[in-house]
Amino acid sequence: MQIKIENLNKVYRNGNYAIKNLNLEIPNGMFGLLGPNGAGKSTLMRILVTLMKPSGGKVLVNDLDLAKNRREIRAMLGYLPQDFSFFSKLKTYEFLDYTARLAGMKNGASRKTAVDQMLEEVGLFEARDRNANKLSGGMKRRLGIAQALINNPKIIIVDEPTTGLDPEERIRFRNLLSNISTRDVIIILSTHIVGDISSTCNNMALLNKGELAFTGSPEQLIKEAKGNVWLISATETEYMEINEKYPVISTIPTEGGWEVQVVAPEINGYYGKQIEPNLEHAYVHFMENKLNQWSNS
Ligand SMILES: Nc1ncnc2c1ncn2[C@@H]1O[C@H](COP(=O)(O)OP(=O)(O)OP(=O)(O)O)[C@@H](O)[C@H]1O
Numbered sequence: 267m268q269i270k271i272e273n274l275n276k277v278y279r280n281g282n283y284a285i286k287n288l289n290l291e292i293p294n295g296m297f298g299l300l301g302p303n304g305a306g307k308s309t310l311m312r313i314l315v316t317l318m319k320p321s322g323g324k325v326l327v328n329d330l331d332l333a334k335n336r337r338e339i340r341a342m343l344g345y346l347p348q349d350f351s352f353f354s355k356l357k358t359y360e361f362l363d364y365t366a367r368l369a370g371m372k373n374g375a376s377r378k379t380a381v382d383q384m385l386e387e388v389g390l391f392e393a394r395d396r397n398a399n400k401l402s403g404g405m406k407r408r409l410g411i412a413q414a415l416i417n418n419p420k421i422i423i424v425d426e427p428t429t430g431l432d433p434e435e436r437i438r439f440r441n442l443l444s445n446i447s448t449r450d451v452i453i454i455l456s457t458h459i460v461g462d463i464s465s466t467c468n469n470m471a472l473l474n475k476g477e478l479a480f481t482g483s484p485e486q487l488i489k490e491a492k493g494n495v496w497l498i499s500a501t502e503t504e505y506m507e508i509n510e511k512y513p514v515i516s517t518i519p520t521e522g523g524w525e526v527q528v529v530a531p532e533i534n535g536y537y538g539k540q541i542e543p544n545l546e547h548a549y550v551h552f553m554e555n556k557l558n559q560w561s562n563s
Pocket residue numbers: 278279280282283284301302303304305306307308309310458
């Protein structure tokens with residue numbers, strides 16, 4: 267599977283320019299779409315799932331054109347929207363059975379098998395008789411992914427899937443997606459949570475104000491931050507100054523002061539050492555430096 271996005275633009279009726287000349291290739295596997303609020307992630311997702319037409323440009327899925335082959339492409343899609351909700355009166359298995367019917371699975375016996383298998387896969391089989399609205403937040407998200415997967419989609423699009431989940435459920439959800447990504451599918455994971463991408467995605471894109479700021483592997487983005495992450499041993503007063511001067515990633519109290527992680531090319535006058543960047547550092551480095559440089563130029 268491959269998605270090719272060419273010169274994509276989206277201007278909303280009120281003049282908001284949500285996607286600007288976007289060119290992007292999305293290969294098989296798990297693809298992370300990262301960007302701050304308002305970057306254009308949801309707009310791009312909505313275009314990809316055919317809920318919205320772009321103002322200009324092209325999207326190709328393998329050799330199919332999204333503008334001309336909407337029905338064929340729809341049949342390949344599974345979508346978990348950010349604000350996923352379901353009919354409260356239905357039991358968990360009833361809800362999934364209903365979505366399977368909507369997806370065109372007409373045969374009752376094979377639909378039942380598919381529903382049971384899917385409930386098993388997302389770890390909801392034991393909860394199948396529970397009302398869907400009584401499930402925990404994490405279980406609801408898993409039911410959301412189950413409805414997106416029920417018709418064996420080739421392209422799975424999940425928008426901010428881990429928002430509101432506790433750490434354990436977040437890891438579980440990521441692992442579930444990772445398992446599925448080993449098949450011949452594309453999973454696009456849109457998020458502003460860097461941790462969701464670092465642990466699962468082989469490729470990613472960084473969007474900012476509707477424009478592509480970076481695309482490549484998370485490792486490539488991390489490489490760009492090398493030499494720009496510091497661990498400073500600071501006194502209380504120094505810590506206050508540092509907080510004003512640099513983006514602080516984390517602080518740990520020590521005896522008589524603080525250990526402060528910052529992203530900066532140099533730390534004039536402070537006592538510290540360089541440390542290996544992770545994706546969170548790299549994201550902050552990129553947003554602080556490159557994007558500020560661009561907007562100033
Ligand atoms: N229906 C709409 N009408 C007008 N402008 C919109 C509409 N939906 C989104 N926008 C604007 O388009 C831009 C991109 O929004 P979008 O929701 O795609 O970003 P996002 O990256 O998904 O952000 P978030 O994480 O906050 O959902 C923003 O400036 C937003 O205000």
